[in-house]
Amino acid sequence: MSIVPSELKYVKTHEWIRDEGGGVVTVGITDHAQKLLGDLVFVELPEVGSQVQTESECAVVESVKAASDVYSPVTGEIVAVNTDLADAPETINEDPYESGWLFKVQLADPEEYERLMDADAYIQLCAAENE
Amino acid sequence: MEQRTALHAEHVALGARMVPFGGWDMPLHYGSQLDEHRAVRRAAGVFDVSHMLALDVRGAGARDFLRRVLANDVARLRTPGKALYSCMLTPDGGVVDDLIVYFLADDDFRVVVNAGTAPKDLDWMAAQARGADVTLTPRRDLAMLAVQGPAARGAVLPLLAGPLREAAAALAPFAAAPAGEWLVARTGYTGEDGVELALPNAEAPAFWRALLAAGVTPCGLGARDTLRLEAGMNLYGQDMDESVSPLESGLGWTVAFDPPDRDFVGRGALEALRVRGDLRRFVGLLLDDKGVLRAHQKVFAGDREIGEITSGGYAPTLDRSIAFARVAAGIGDRCTVAVRGRHLAARVVRPPFVRNGQALIGL
Incomplete structure (x- = not known):
């Protein structure tokens, strides 16, 4: 079973979103997603200062198996990226919700976070995918 | 199912x-x-x-049959128990499959072929065995x-x-x-x-x-x-298939052209290719930049596309990405690979990359 923290928000492309206050959110990929991908060996992150759009490709995670796009779950500006992942992409497998975070976004619309899927809805989405 | x-x-x-x-x-x-x-x-x-298929090839005609249907020569197997790696070719010199053949006795060989190709291999071998004193028994x-x-x-x-x-x-x-x-x-x-x-x-x-x-x-x-x-070992369906010859798949060493009178399937096509020359090379690539090489990415010398990766991935022993590529004959010792619109620098090397736990390629 995959871990789905109840305090986070989610999107259907298997990214999680944490509210850091001040209109900033942290984004990563879920435990379910890292298990499907397998051992991660390379991560390509967006540039700090770049603009991202909801549902647009903004990062790539590569596992031993394949390359997968990461979609921004929100619209805004990249204000930080997890540079530790360059030398330790396996951190995403080991700790997807904390030290395996990918990037932080300053929201263009602070209300956007509230409209995202909650943990219960995401659990149902994963269950439906597994059927 | x-x-x-x-x-x-x-x-x-x-x-x-x-x-x-x-x-x-x-x-x-x-x-x-x-x-x-x-x-x-x-x-x-x-x-x-x-999932791979073991196939017993038996009968008084087994040796002659295998000497005709395989590009490597089972006559090289003189001691019972010895094994040989070989390609099985189409008349055009394409690779039907790659396999291991074990010599057990003069009238008793064991062949192990790939899973996905097993039904095709069986049909092909059965057609080639017609009229010969050979039985093929899938195990x-x-x-x-x-x-x-x-x-x-x-x-x-x-x-x-x-x-x-x-x-x-x-x-x-x-x-x-x-x-x-x-x-x-x-x-x-x-x-x-x-x-x-x-x-x-x-x-x-x-x-x-x-x-x-x-x-x-x-x-x-x-x-x-x-x-x-x-380990520098090919995978059928990725590094070679029926559309390409072993000579352009890094497998020329497995084709026994001697003795010259052994008429194996595909021989004529391979000899014509050798005469024509200008064969594409099958090389190893070691990625200098960060990233992961994958099958079907294009290989470049400067602005010129010179070939394609056939197998690629992350090499855990080297903590770098490596690949096999089929490229134009004139490639030097450096190239680039197009990965998501960017050109990443790679070195052209000779596989294997790793043997017995040790890296054979200087990083």
Whole structure:
């Protein structure tokens, strides 16, 4: 079973979103997603200062198996990226919700976070995918 | 519905991630493909390779049949038990499949072919055998295990029955020892020492469990792929197929043109290719930049596209990405590879990248 923290928000492309206050959110990929991908060996992150759009490709995670796009779950500006992942992409497998975070976004619309899927809805989405 | 090996329930019980492969439901990994890869490089791992097909080729005409249908020459096998790697070609010189053939007796050979190509191979061989004194017997009653790594033979030998244990302990590389329905061969697909075993399906689960109890790590198809890539070994369907000759797939060394009067299938086409010259080269690539090389990415010399990657991935032993590529003859010792619109720098190297746990390529 995959871990789905109840305090986070989610999107259907298997990214999680944490509210850091001040209109900033942290984004990563879920435990379910890292298990499907397998051992991660390379991560390509967006540039700090770049603009991202909801549902647009903004990062790539590569596992031993394949390359997968990461979609921004929100619209805004990249204000930080997890540079530790360059030398330790396996951190995403080991700790997807904390030290395996990918990037932080300053929201263009602070209300956007509230409209995202909650943990219960995401659990149902994963269950439906597994059927 | 995918077919299941005799060890399917073992894989599921271990929590393997199962995937369809060549018509079979097979383990991709049992948790971490990287840990499995490292277990084989440092200690021992076991792979269920029962999806591959063992095929007995018997009869007074067996040797002549194999000398005609295989591009390598079984006449090179003089001692019973010796094995040979070979391609089986189309008349046009394309690769029908790659395989291992074991010489057991003058009228008794064992061939092991890939899973996905097995039905095609059987049809092809049956057509070629028409009129010859040869019987082809698929052995789906047998399971096959590959136990690989520096500690592999030490783990396997104590589990074998007395006489087979002694014979298996004495095996030279690329030699096999039969005992009843069992066959133990000192062969593999990882670049490490180890053995491959064929044994009756009914005995396979107990033997599998005994290997695990002896500390051998169960390994899936994922680790099998990264290990063979590091070891510089081709994968059928990716690195070669019916559209390309072994001479442009890094497999020229497996084609026996001597003696000149041996008329094997595909010989004429390969000789014409050799005369024509200007063959594409099959090379190894080592990525200097960060990133991961993958099959079908394009290879460039300056602005000029010169070829394509056939297999690529992350090499755990090197902590770098490596690949095989089929490229124009004039390639130098550097190139770039287009990855998501960017050109990443790579070095052209000669596989294998890794043997017996050691990197053979300077990083």
